[in-house]
Amino acid sequence: QVQxxxxxxxxxxxxxxLRLSCVVSGDTFSMYAMSWYRQPPGKERxxxxxxxxxxxxxxxxxxxxxxxxxxxxxxxxxxxxxxNSLKPDDTAVYYxxxxxxxxxxxxxxxxxxxxx
Numbered sequence: 594q595v596q597x598x599x600x601x602x603x604x605x606x607x608x609x610x611l612r613l614s615c616v617v618s619g620d621t622f623s624m625y626a627m628s629w630y631r632q633p634p635g636k637e638r639x640x641x642x643x644x645x646x647x648x649x650x651x652x653x654x655x656x657x658x659x660x661x662x663x664x665x666x667x668x669x670x671x672x673x674x675x676x677n678s679l680k681p682d683d684t685a686v687y688y689x690x691x692x693x694x695x696x697x698x699x700x701x702x703x704x705x706x707x708x709x
Contacts, residue, residue, distance in 0.1 A: 595619040595698045597689045602703030605679055609707070613674040615689030615700055622670035625693045629663060629674045631685035631705075638688070642674060656682070679707045 601613040617625065628643035642653045642663035651663050662675040672689060684707050689700040 595691060595696075597691055597698055597700035599687065599689050599700040599703040602687060602705045604706045604708065606709050607680060607707055609679050610675070610677045611679065611705060613676070613687055613689075613703060613705075615672045615674075617670045617672070617691055617698075620693075622665075623667040625691040627663075627665055627672040628690045628692070629672075630688045630690060631683075632688070632702075633682075633685040636685075641687070644672065676705070679705075681707045683707050 596618050597615055599613060599615045601611060603611065605611050623646060626643065626645050629641040630638050631641050632638040640654050641657055642651060642661055644651050644663045644665050649665060653661060660678045663672065665672045684705060686702040686704050688702045691698045
């Protein structure tokens, strides 16, 4: 069974930085395309960033371009989300997603709160 465990969330002031991590177990990590999603309070879940398998090509949501960076370390079965210049609007529960063909797995989420 594939399991995803996120960590690194917390409370940060506007303008600050956080790095989220998502460790994947139960299958070969390098075969999975990985994504970060977030769900702000009272809103729908939205795509933040994604990274492919072999080429590690990346895509970003418009609201985070230039501030967030997604990366992966296949040797550690981990995907990261470096978040800089954080804004109050970035407050949300952040989820990690792994996808391989029609198989999709989600983590439990980690809370990020941006507030002074």
